[in-house]
Amino acid sequence: MDFHIVWVYRHLILQGFLVTVEISAMTIVTSTIVGLIAGLLKTSKHKWLISPIIAYVEIFRGSPVLIQLFMVYFGLPYLGVSISMFNAVLLVFTLYSGAYIAEIVRAGIESISNGQREAAMTIGLTYSQMMRKIILPQALRVILPPLFGWYISLLKDTSIASVIGYTEMVFQGQNVINMTDRPFEVYLTVAALYFIISYPLSKFVDWMERRRAYA
Amino acid sequence: MIELSNIVKSFGKQTILHNVSLSVKKGEVVVIIGPSGAGKSTLLRCINKLEDIDSGEIVIDGERLTRDKKQIRKLRAEVGMVFQQFNLFPHLTARDNIALGPTYTLKQGKANIDKIVDDILFKVGLLEKKMSYPGQLSGGQQQRIAIARALAMQPKAMLFDEPTSALDPELVGEVLNVMRDLAKDGMTMVCVTHEMKFAREVADRVIVMVDGRILEEGTPETIFTNPREERTQSFLRSILQKN
Ligand SMILES: Nc1ncnc2c1ncn2[C@@H]1O[C@H](COP(=O)(O)OP(=O)(O)OP(=O)(O)O)[C@@H](O)[C@H]1O
Ligand SMILES: [Mg+2]
Numbered sequence: 001m002d003f004h005i006v007w008v009y010r011h012l013i014l015q016g017f018l019v020t021v022e023i024s025a026m027t028i029v030t031s032t033i034v035g036l037i038a039g040l041l042k043t044s045k046h047k048w049l050i051s052p053i054i055a056y057v058e059i060f061r062g063s064p065v066l067i068q069l070f071m072v073y074f075g076l077p078y079l080g081v082s083i084s085m086f087n088a089v090l091l092v093f094t095l096y097s098g099a100y101i102a103e104i105v106r107a108g109i110e111s112i113s114n115g116q117r118e119a120a121m122t123i124g125l126t127y128s129q130m131m132r133k134i135i136l137p138q139a140l141r142v143i144l145p146p147l148f149g150w151y152i153s154l155l156k157d158t159s160i161a162s163v164i165g166y167t168e169m170v171f172q173g174q175n176v177i178n179m180t181d182r183p184f185e186v187y188l189t190v191a192a193l194y195f196i197i198s199y200p201l202s203k204f205v206d207w208m209e210r211r212r213a214y215a
Numbered sequence: 216m217i218e219l220s221n222i223v224k225s226f227g228k229q230t231i232l233h234n235v236s237l238s239v240k241k242g243e244v245v246v247i248i249g250p251s252g253a254g255k256s257t258l259l260r261c262i263n264k265l266e267d268i269d270s271g272e273i274v275i276d277g278e279r280l281t282r283d284k285k286q287i288r289k290l291r292a293e294v295g296m297v298f299q300q301f302n303l304f305p306h307l308t309a310r311d312n313i314a315l316g317p318t319y320t321l322k323q324g325k326a327n328i329d330k331i332v333d334d335i336l337f338k339v340g341l342l343e344k345k346m347s348y349p350g351q352l353s354g355g356q357q358q359r360i361a362i363a364r365a366l367a368m369q370p371k372a373m374l375f376d377e378p379t380s381a382l383d384p385e386l387v388g389e390v391l392n393v394m395r396d397l398a399k400d401g402m403t404m405v406c407v408t409h410e411m412k413f414a415r416e417v418a419d420r421v422i423v424m425v426d427g428r429i430l431e432e433g434t435p436e437t438i439f440t441n442p443r444e445e446r447t448q449s450f451l452r453s454i455l456q457k458n
Contacts, residue, residue, distance in 0.1 A: 118265055119302035119361075123316030123368055124292035133315065137306050 002182060006189050009176040013186075016172030017193050023168060024155045027093040031154070032147075034094055035101025040131070042102060043109045053102070060099035066160050068092045073164050089161045097154050104150060108143035109135060145208045152198045152205075159194075169193060216241040216372055216403045217262060217294075222271035224254075224261055231257045233427045234271070239372070244404045246414040246435070249424035250450055255407040258424070259374045262405070263294045276371055292320050295365030295373040299381050301357045303349040309336070309360045310345045316368045335363045339393050355386030359393055372403035379410060409454055415439065423447045 006013070042053050060068065073088040083091070112135050120130040162171035173190040177183045217239040224232040231254045239245050247255050260266045262273065264280065264287045273280040275290055304312050313332050317323045323331065336342045339359040349357050358378055365373060375394065379387040391413050398404060398417045408414065414421055414435050421438040423430045423446075431444050442448050 113302075115298060115300055115302040116304065118296075119298065119304070119364075121265065122263060122291050122294075122296040123364065124288045124320035125315070126288065126319075129319050133319070134304055138304075 001185055003185050003189070005180045005182050006176070006185050009180065012172045012176055013169065013189060013193070016167060016169035019167055020155070020158055020169040021197070023089060023093070023158050023161070026090060027097055027154060027158070028151050030090070030094040031097035031101055034098030036105055038098060038102035039105025039109065042106045057099045057102050060096050061103070065092065065096045065157060066163060068096055069160065069164055085164065085166055088164070089166050093154070093158060097150070100150055101147065104143055104146045108139040111142045112138050141212055145205050145212065148201060148205045148208065152201050155198055156194055216243070216276055217405065218274040219262070220272045222258070222261060222273070223269045224257055224266060225269055231427050232261070235427070235429060237422065237429065239403060239405060241403055242401045243419045244398045244406070244417050245420050245422060246418040247405065247407045247422045247424055248409060248414070248450070253424040254427040255424050256376050259296070259376050259405065259407060262374060263291050263296055288320070292316070292368050293371045295368060295370035297358070297362055297365055297373065297375045297378045299377040301349070301354070301361045301381070303357055303361055303364070305349050308346050308348055309341065309352070312349070312360060313364050313367045316364065321368065331367055335366050338366070338396070339363045353386060354382045355389045358382065358390045362390070362393055372405070373397065375404065375406040375408065377407050377409070379408065411439065411454065423450070425450070
């Protein structure tokens with residue numbers, strides 16, 4: 001094993017690492033917003049809104065994100081819609097992750113007993129006051145551990161964007177391999193860099209779950 | 216104060232309330248008794264619109280209820296409800312449980328709310344538990360806070376759905392005492408309860424519900440010592456055996 005070669009190309013790998021962190025952070029923010037809204041709508045009483053949300057969630061959870069990426073990046077131009085690579089990646093990962101987060105949010109909200117809703121109604125709270133003051137604060141304790149668990153998956157899933165040529169960490173790793181022919185060392189380095197972010201996150205999830213168990 | 220006429224309520228194909236009519240005067244205390252599944256909870260829940268009725272009319276303090284959301288919210292602010300399972304908000308202190316309604320529904324200022332909270336906590340004898348969370352309180356204390364939460368809305372009437380049946384026997388008394396005080400203060404009350412001693416002391420009228428209908432009604436004296444209906448007699452026997 002010769003990690004010296006990795007050190008020589010450290011700038012490329014670091015560049016990829018930063019892109020991975022950037023796209024992950026951005027999709028975490030955007031898909032959390034999408035997922036929160038979709039999850040809230042799914043638990044609302046507006047029947048006409050629920051069906052399209054269910055369709056959205058099932059479609060994006062029921063197909064490989066790779067295919068979603070191909071359809072948006074390679075497929076849309078055939079329909080006359082041109083989209084940059086960055087926008088395609090951001091859009092697809094936002095919708096894909098938003099669908100999973102919607103389910104996490106829905107399950108969290110539904111875990112709060114109906115008695116809480118009714119008690120909120122009997123003191124005259126509006127739906128949005130009830131959600132903000134009673135349901136969401138309690139649901140959040142249920143939602144946060146799986147949500148952060150999902151963020152870890154999302155971080156790793158963004159590596160799929162390398163397939164369409166997005167210059168995140170795996171793509172840059174492959175570049176380095178092409179130049180050096182040292183796949184093992186390079187992939188190990190890349191894996192270690194994913195681990196550096198995901199391990200603290202997963203410890204954080206453990207901590208949240210332990211705290212919830214005692215509370 | 217509360218006028219129900221010909222209330223019909225079904226869940227799916229099952230009719231739970233058959234043409235129930237009931238009138239409660241201002242300051243009156245009505246106790247509803249009856250076997251499990253008779254529709255007592257459903258009736259209370261219809262009064263403050265936790266359930267929609269199929270037909271019939273509900274008039275609260277001269278105002279006929281519609282499906283208007285604003286009106287329903289206003290009505291709920293005027294009619295307090297106490298549940299068997301307390302349903303306190305576990306993530307809020309006793310103070311915040313009580314203050315929520317006055318803050319958001321009655322839109323009171325902070326100074327006013329502090330006074331409301333203190334007065335009511337004093338009334339239910341839990342001033343020292345102001346900053347406790349529901350999980351730190353006994354069942355009886357939780358139910359008293361739940362009553363306080365409803366009272367903080369300064370309601371015109373209070374509905375109680377078996378407020379003591381989830382409590383250990385030794386904690387029942389403290390909740391009934393609070394309800395007794397309320398009745399003395401002239402609160403209009405509809406209570407579903409099987410606490411016969413309480414009903415005898417406090418109720419102006421006892422209503423016997425069976426199978427979604429009002430079977431008979433009368434003063435506690437009449438119902439408990441001289442019930443007309445055979446079903447009332449057998450129900451009272453079954454309660455006495457349990458106690
Ligand atoms: N949300 C609901 N959906 C379907 N059926 C219901 C619902 N709520 C109540 N019921 C049915 O309505 C009937 C009356 O219920 P209700 O809770 O009003 O009775 P109750 O007199 O309060 O009984 P208990 O003494 O056990 O509390 C029961 O047969 C019950 O199964
Ligand atoms: Mg009941």
